[in-house]
Amino acid sequence: MTETVLNCDKVQKFRGDIQVLKDVSLAVPSGARVALLGHNGAGKSTLIKSILGLIPIEGGQISICGHAPGSNAARADVAYLPESVAFQNALTGRELLTMFAGLAGIRDNDTSGALARVGLAEAADRRIKTYSKGMRQRLGLAQVMLGRPRLALLDEPTSGLDPVSRHDLYAIIDALAAEGTAVLIASHALTEVEAQTDRIAILRDGSLVADDTVANLARKAGLPIILKVQTKASDTADRIAAETGGVRVNGMSVEIRCTADGKMAALHNLSGMGAEVADIDITPPGLEDLYRHYSGVDQ
Amino acid sequence: MKAPSRILAIAKAEARVLWRNRWLAVATGIMVVFAVALSLAGSAPTGALGVDMLTVSIASMTTLGVYLIPLLALLISFDAVVGEADRGSLGLLLTYPAGRAEILAGKALAHVAALAIACIIGFGVAGALAAGFGNVSTDSLLALVRLMGTSVMLGAVFLAFGYLISSLAGSMATAAGLAAALWLIFVVLFDLALLAAVVVDGDGTFTQFVFPWLMTANPADAFRLWNIAGTESVAVAAGMSGVADSLPGWAAPLSLALWPAIAFVLACLAFKRVEP
Ligand SMILES: Nc1ncnc2c1ncn2[C@@H]1O[C@H](COP(=O)(O)OP(=O)(O)OP(=O)(O)O)[C@@H](O)[C@H]1O
Ligand SMILES: [Mg+2]
Numbered sequence: 044m045t046e047t048v049l050n051c052d053k054v055q056k057f058r059g060d061i062q063v064l065k066d067v068s069l070a071v072p073s074g075a076r077v078a079l080l081g082h083n084g085a086g087k088s089t090l091i092k093s094i095l096g097l098i099p100i101e102g103g104q105i106s107i108c109g110h111a112p113g114s115n116a117a118r119a120d121v122a123y124l125p126e127s128v129a130f131q132n133a134l135t136g137r138e139l140l141t142m143f144a145g146l147a148g149i150r151d152n153d154t155s156g157a158l159a160r161v162g163l164a165e166a167a168d169r170r171i172k173t174y175s176k177g178m179r180q181r182l183g184l185a186q187v188m189l190g191r192p193r194l195a196l197l198d199e200p201t202s203g204l205d206p207v208s209r210h211d212l213y214a215i216i217d218a219l220a221a222e223g224t225a226v227l228i229a230s231h232a233l234t235e236v237e238a239q240t241d242r243i244a245i246l247r248d249g250s251l252v253a254d255d256t257v258a259n260l261a262r263k264a265g266l267p268i269i270l271k272v273q274t275k276a277s278d279t280a281d282r283i284a285a286e287t288g289g290v291r292v293n294g295m296s297v298e299i300r301c302t303a304d305g306k307m308a309a310l311h312n313l314s315g316m317g318a319e320v321a322d323i324d325i326t327p328p329g330l331e332d333l334y335r336h337y338s339g340v341d342q
Numbered sequence: 343m344k345a346p347s348r349i350l351a352i353a354k355a356e357a358r359v360l361w362r363n364r365w366l367a368v369a370t371g372i373m374v375v376f377a378v379a380l381s382l383a384g385s386a387p388t389g390a391l392g393v394d395m396l397t398v399s400i401a402s403m404t405t406l407g408v409y410l411i412p413l414l415a416l417l418i419s420f421d422a423v424v425g426e427a428d429r430g431s432l433g434l435l436l437t438y439p440a441g442r443a444e445i446l447a448g449k450a451l452a453h454v455a456a457l458a459i460a461c462i463i464g465f466g467v468a469g470a471l472a473a474g475f476g477n478v479s480t481d482s483l484l485a486l487v488r489l490m491g492t493s494v495m496l497g498a499v500f501l502a503f504g505y506l507i508s509s510l511a512g513s514m515a516t517a518a519g520l521a522a523a524l525w526l527i528f529v530v531l532f533d534l535a536l537l538a539a540v541v542v543d544g545d546g547t548f549t550q551f552v553f554p555w556l557m558t559a560n561p562a563d564a565f566r567l568w569n570i571a572g573t574e575s576v577a578v579a580a581g582m583s584g585v586a587d588s589l590p591g592w593a594a595p596l597s598l599a600l601w602p603a604i605a606f607v608l609a610c611l612a613f614k615r616v617e618p
Contacts, residue, residue, distance in 0.1 A: 092433065092618075095433075095437050096437075097433055097436060097437065097617070097618050098617055115439055118437060118438065118439045119439050121437060122437075123433070123434055123437045124434075125430050125431075125433050125434050126430070127430050128429065128430040128431050128434060129429040129430060129431065130429070130431060131355065131359055131431075133358070133359045133362035133363055134355060134358060134359065134362075138355060138358060139355070141351070141354075141355075142351050142352065142354065142355040143351075143438065144351075145347060145348060145350065145351025145352075145354070146348050146351050146352070146435075146438040146439065146440045147438055147439060148344050148347070148348070148439070170362075186434075
C-alpha cells in the first residue's frame with residue numbers, strides 16, 4: 044500500500060528567464076492525499092502540468108510508477124482535473140464521459156458507474172450547458188475516476204463550490220484514495236485541506252518550503268499559542284497586561300502570546316489572579332498561521 | 343491497435359457537436375440553396391451550345407464550390423485547437439493516451455463527413471433538379487459524381503489548413519483572421535496574381551508553360567480544372583478548355599490528392615508544438 048506512485052526529484056522549470064520551479068522534490072505514496080498549497084503564481088499548476096508531461100522540465104526528474112511523464116504508460120496511470128475547464132456545452136455528461144472512456148480504452152458501462160459515484164446519474168443525459176458549476180466540477184471528477192488511476196492530480200477542485208458540494212467532493216476523493224490512488228490536490232482552501240488531507244506541501248516562489256503533516260509543521264514552526272483573557276474591569280486589564288507581558292485589546296481583554304512549552308506556566312500565573320479573570324480562550328496556531336509562516340507572508 | 347478506437351471516440355463526440363450546434367443543417371441548407379439557385383440561373387442562356395442542363399449546372403456548381411467549400415471547411419476547423427485551448431480542455435485531452443495526430447484525425451474524420459454530407463446533398467439536389475429539366479447522359483452523371491468527390495477532397499485540404507492555423511494562432515481572434523486571409527489568398531488573390539502575370543506576359547513562355555502548372559498547384563484551381571477538364575462538354579460550357587488542354591490529365595487530380603496529406607502533416611507538426 045505504501046509504494047511510491049509519484050516521485051519528483053529536484054524539478055526545475057523556467058519560463059523565459061524566470062525560474063518558476065526550483066529544485067522541487069516531492070513523493071506521493073499510493074493511497075495518500077497530499078495538499079499542494081502556495082500563493083498565486085507559486086508554481087502549483089506548473090508542477091502539475093510538468094507531472095502530466097504537458098510541459099517539459101529543464102532539470103531534475105519526475106517518475107510516475109517508474110514511467111516518464113507523458114509516456115503512454117504514465118498517461119494510462121494518471122488522471123487530471125484542470126484548474127478551470129469548460130467542456131463542450133453541446134454534449135451530454137454521458138457523451139463526454141463516453142468519449143474520455145474511449146480515449147482511455149475503457150468499456151462503456153464504466154461511465155454509468157463513474158457518473159453515479161459523483162451523483163450525476165440523473166443529469167447524465169442532459170446537455171452540459173444546463174449543468175451548474177458544481178455539476179460541471181463533478182463531471183470533471185467523474186472523468187478522473189474513469190479507469191481507476193494510480194495517481195490523481197486535482198488543480199483547485201473545490202473553487203467556486205458551496206460547502207455541501209465541497210464536502211461531497213472530498214468524500215469522493217477519500218473513496219478514491221481508499222482504493223489506493225495517490226491524490227495530489229492544489230488548493231487555496233486552507234481549512235478544508237487541513238481536515239481532508241494527510242500531508243501538506245507548500246510552494247513559495249517555486250521552492251518547496253514545507254512538506255509534512257499539519258501537526259509536525261506546527262511543531263517545527265514553533266508558532267505562539269494565543270491566550271485571550273477576559274477581565275472584569277478595564278483597569279484590571281491594564282494590570283494583567285503589564286504583569287503577563289500581554290497586550291490589551293478592546294477594553295476588557297488581554298492577549299498573551301506564549302510558546303507551547305510556556306502555556307502551562309502562563310495559565311498557572313493567570314489562575315493565581317483569582318476572580319479578576321473572567322474567562323480564558325486558548326487558540327493554538329491554525330493552518331492559516333502555518334501557511335503564513337511557511338509561505339513567507341510574515342517576513 | 344487501440345488508435346482507431348480513440349480516433350473514433352473523438353470523431354463521434356465531434357460529430358455530435360456539429361449536429362447539435364445545427365452546423366450540419368445550416369451548411370447543408372446553404373449548399374442546397376446556392377447550388378439550386380446558381381445552376382438554375384446559369385442554365386438560362388446556354389440553350390444554343392447543345393449541352394444538357396446537368397452539364398451546364400455542373401459548370402456553375404464548380405465555380406460555387408471553389409468559393410463556398412473552402413469557406414465552410416475553414417469555418418468548422420479554425421477553432422479546432424485554439425478553441426480547446428481557450429476552454430482549458432486541451433490540456434485534459436492531451437493527458438489521455440491519444441497521440442496528437444490521433445486527436446486531429448478524429449476531428450478531421452467528423453468534419454470531412456459533415457462536409458461530405460453537405461456537398462452530396464447540396465449538389466445532389468441541384469443536379470437532380472437540372473436533370474429533371476433536360477436529358478441526362480452517363481457523361482454528365484459521372485461529372486456530378488466527380489464534383490461531389492472532388493468537393494470532399496477540396497474540403498479536406500482546407501480543413502487541414504484550418505487545423506494548421508488553429509495550432510499556430512494564439513487566440514481565437516487570430517485564428518479567425520488567419521482563416522479569412524487564407525481563404526482570400528487561395529481563392530481570390532492567387533488567381534488575380536496569375537491573371538495579371540498572364541496579361542503582362544502575353545503569349546510568352548510563362549503563359550504557355552509555367553502558368554498552367556502554377557494554377558494546378560493551387561488546390562482550389564486544381565478542383566476547378568479537374569471538374570472542368572474531366573468532361574469535354576463541361577469545359578465547353580465553362581469556356582475553360584484552353585488551360586485544361588495544355589496539361590496532362592493527371593496533374594489536377596494529383597494536386598488535389600496530395601494537398602490534403604501535405605496540409606494534414608503540416609497541421610500535425612504545428613499541433614505538436616502547441617503547449618496547453
Ligand atoms: N504559459 C506561461 N507562460 C509564461 N509564464 C507562465 C505560464 N504559465 C505560468 N507562468 C508563470 O509561472 C508562474 C507559476 O504559475 P502557476 O500557474 O504554476 O501558479 P499557481 O501556483 O498555479 O497559481 P494560482 O494559485 O494562481 O493558480 C507564474 O509566475 C506564472 O506567471
Ligand atoms: Mg494554478
